[in-house]
Each structure stands twice: as C-alpha cells, then as structure tokens.
Amino acid sequence: MFPWAQGVKITSNWGENMKRVYVNEKWCLGCRLCEYYCAFADTGEKDMARALKDIKINPRIKIEEKDGISFAVNCRHCREPLCVKGCITGGLSVIDGVVSIDKEKCVSCYTCVLCCPFGAVSPSESGAVQKCELCVNEGAHPACVKGCPNAAIVYEDRTEAKM
C-alpha cells in the first residue's frame, strides 16, 4: 500500500448485512434500460427525456451480451477491492461496505480501471473515475434495480456469498 494512502480502510465489512446488486442472466432481456436508468440516476434532472436527450450515455452498469446471453455488470463491492488497493491518492475507499469515490482526490491515473477484474470502473466525462456506488444518495433501491422490467437485477443481502 502506498504510504500516503495509509489509514484508508481496504477491507469492507461484509458481515454486516450488506445489500448488493446481483444479476441473473436467466431473466436479463438485454433491453439496456438499466444503463439508461443508471445514467439518469444522478443527473439531478426530474425528466429523463430532458436529462438524456441527444446524449451518448456513459452508465456505471453495462450490459454484456453474446450468443443470446446477456447480463448486467457493475461494481461487485469486493471484500478486498483491488481498485482501492491500487488507488494512489486515496480517492477510492470503502465507506460502510460501499466502494466509494472522492472525485476531489482522483487524479485520473486510471490504475483502478486497469485493476478491476470486472471492468466496473471507467473514466467519467469530468476525467475522474466513475463506478456504481449503489445509489447511496438516491434512496432505498438502486435505479437499475428499480428500472429492470424483469427482476433480472436484484438488490439483496446474500451475506453467505463469497467473492
């Protein structure tokens, strides 16, 4: 760990009933509505059409699709997140089990983008990285979960699951 990042907690407290976003490819229709609801989630706009009209979205959840199988991929909020370990500035940290970003600290070195085995961290328009933070500011359920028409994305506590 880099000396200037000391004091950053890198092990998330998974034992404490943490809810996570889980995906089930059996029910994923590849409709990509999760991507759009994600992109809309923190725009601050009330109207989705106004927020996303004529914009190429850059969502934090992405549909992977091949040979008729599709599923959504977003941050797994790992127990020992490699992105947090790799972060050179302390811009990534684990807050209440959620791998979170401090955009002020991010220097856009994209080490985390390279580290993440799921491809769940990506550069945002501002240059700082972006990733799923479980809509912690949005309320009870993440936008992708609420927007999925077939319950292929669920928000559940599966504490016995190991990453």
Added chain:
Amino acid sequence: MKIYPEYEIMRNYDKCINCRACENQCANEAHEFLADANKLVCDDTKCVNCHRCSALCPTRAIKIVKSGNTYKENTNWSNKTLNEIYKQAESGGVLLSGMGNPENFPVYFDKILLNASQVTNPSIDPLREPMESKIHLGARPKKAERGADGKIKNNLTPQLSLSMPVMFSAMSYGSISYNAHESLARASAELGILYNTGEGGLHEDFYKYGENTIVQVASGRFGVHKTYLNSGAAIEIKMGQGAKPGIGGHLPGTKIVGDISATRMIPEGTDAISPAPHHDIYSIEDLRQLIYSLKEVTDYTKPVIVKIAAVHNVAAIASGIARSGADIIAIDGFRGGTGAAPTRIRDNVGIPIELALACVDQRLRDEGIRNNVSVVVGGSIRSSSDVVKAVALGADCCYIGSGALAALGCHLCRTCHHGKCNWGIATQIPELTKRLNPELGHKRLVNLMNAWKHEITEMMGGMGINSIESLKGNRLMLRGVGLNEKELGILGIKHAGE
C-alpha cells in the same frame, strides 16, 4: 391489396432518447434504429398493438393510437368487415384470432347491480368481523347417515377446498409458456386455489403443485397417462370451450417444441389439432363411461369436472351431466379466451355466461339435482364484482383466464396465434418466454387474487352476508337495469326499483 394498418405507433421525438428498448423488445420488428439519421423509426404494418414498447419506454415517448385512415363511413360495411374481406380475398384462408370475443354483445354483468344493507338489516364490517370466503366443490351428500355407533358417517364424495371462489382456467402448456404455467401453479399453491393444465399434459417440474392442479382430459387426449391423472387434485373432461364451441383445440406445430412435445407425447413440429368431439362420447351414457373410467384409475379419490361451452340448450345438457356421475360442471361463456380460434366461430357461436349460468342453476334446482354437482363458470369474469354476481346467480366458483393473463402482462392484442407474444406468455420462443419471470408473475397473480378477496368480502359485508355459501344462488341480492322482461326472467332477478 395493401391494407392500411389499424393502429399507428406515435413517437414523440422530443422525448425519445434513442435507448432502443422499443427496438430490442419488439418481436414483430416494428421499430428500427437508423444509424445514419441517429433516430428510431416505426413500421405500423408490423405493429400488433401489444403495448410492450409503450409500457417499457422510459420516457413515455411512444403511444399506439387507432388509425385515422378510414373508408367511407358505413354502419353495415365497417372498416373491419372490409379489411377482413380484403384479407380473405388475398389468402383464401380462414380468419384466425386469439383471446375472447371482442364484439359488441351485451355484457349482462354490467346490467346487474348488487344490494346493500340499510337500517333494518345490519351490514358487516369485514375488517372487524370474521368473513368466510372458503368454498368446497363436489357433490353434496343426499342425507346425513348415522353409523351403528350413532355417530354421523362420513359419506362425502371427494371434494375440493378453495380459499376463495376463484380458479385459474384451463390454459395448456404449449399455448402458454413454461414460465406462465409456473406463475399460475405457484400462485395457486400460495393462494390455496387451483389452476388447470388445459389439454397439454403436465410438465414434470409441476407435479409438485399437484394439490393445486386440475388435470384436463380433452378430445386430443394429449399428455394423458395414469401418473398424470393421479397427480392432480381433480380431473376435468373438456367437452367444449367458450371461445370455440363445437371445435377442438388448435396448437400450431411451431409451438410443439422440446418439452412441449414430450409433455404432450406427440412428435415435435406436428400440429396438435384436437378432434371436435371426443370420438368415444356421443351421449350422456358415453360420458358416464369416461367419467367412471377416470374415477376407476384414480381409485374414486378425485372429483371429476365436465367442462362444456355455453350453448343454446346448455340447461338440458347440464341436467344430463349432473346425472352422469360428474362431481362438478364447468360452463364456459362465449366471451371465453383462447390461444387460437377461427374468428367467425369465436365471434358468433355460444351464449353469454350470465344467461347460461342462470338457466342451468334454475334447471338443476327444478329437477332437484342441484346438489349432485357444483357449478363453475368462466368466460370473461373480469373483476371481483363479476365473481360476486356469478355466485349470487348460482355459481359455486369462477374460472378466470384472460384476467389472470392480464395480471401476467397480457395486453389483449389478440394475436396469440402468431406465437410471438412480446410479453412471454403465448409463445415458445426462448428469447420471448424469458420475459416472464415467474418470481414476478406469481406475485402479481397472488396480489390480484388477494385484492379480489378483499373486495368480495367487502361486498358481502355490505349485503350483510358473512359467508360466501350464503350468497350462492341468492338472486334477491341482484337487480337488473335496462333489461327486458325476458332477460330478467331468464336471469331470475327483479328490475331495479322492484
């Protein structure tokens, strides 16, 4: 001759964000993304008006509207009539349709009003007082008998117990998807009611829901074997169906794939065309033979239902069935749904269930055989008030089909026979069937039925009735509005104000 589409897709480009959900959700390929123009366009001719796109559009940019393009106004030669002629002149074929009769015939349920208690007889508040919505189906014993020990003997024939007077009607695995069947089966188990296999046999995965399953034996005898017959709570002999009285079921070969072919015990890709009659039944005596064959194979442990379509002399037929050894008669009215029927038959054959029910109940009472059987009615029971009115007209229980499918997402576009149901119900295409997640589907059915149960007890309470059994055949609780003497006479009810 090109026919102008009946419905048009209206896209509001101010709201469209090019998410392309409409495009990837339309199995009819009515939407297309033009990359060079960076916009989505629609082909109205491919639209079946199923509302999948409009329901999923995140910005509500899509609506489907009735086309304003009309031929010269003519009460006799309507747009629809002319278009059907153009279609048949082109194809030379029989017109096919899905779901129930949509034509403008009277809906008697909508011309019947319920009673409520005021002043002289107390109404009951179902939130504060117990209410019984439980029912039992089967023949009632003729008399109470005592054994040598002086205690009352159990002389009951096999009965079905349901938590409320509703069951899901017969829809075969094949006509609807595996996931639709799973939703119905799981919802029935959770609700304590029954669903019906239809004539497609029972998928081995669903044997575990046997206590909540009615297994059907129809003229095609698809999927019928000893284990199947013994796996359900009751057996239904399907003599007829409200959507197409006089003809058998039709399942196109395109839907007979994989497990469906195995479950039906017929080769993949063959059309499953059930014979119009049962070839071994030409009389009530023949029917009795089949009833007792089925009772024999199940060791007299299961009630046998005989399902008929509501037709002109339904009362006489029901009277015969009530003497044939059947435990339950199911009557399906002319508005009953189907996965595929010739349009002319669907729209012109059979009679309304309200009249059929009233005349059957009356006939069985007059002949003193009403307690030989329970009576179940279907053929467009759309709401809890339809259930209450049907029970008051004399039904023991109602079958709901179209209403259950609507809870699963069906928008009644009436193109089930195309096999490309965008809601994952009436299709066997894997990409489409996965659109119905039984986890959501069964919950929606449970919600709908629980809501109806609440409403039924509210209406009963209003009438001062605390048990659904006390409402059965209680026609004094009904009044007609705008009905003539003949209609009131058949329904056995008074006019409002009388």
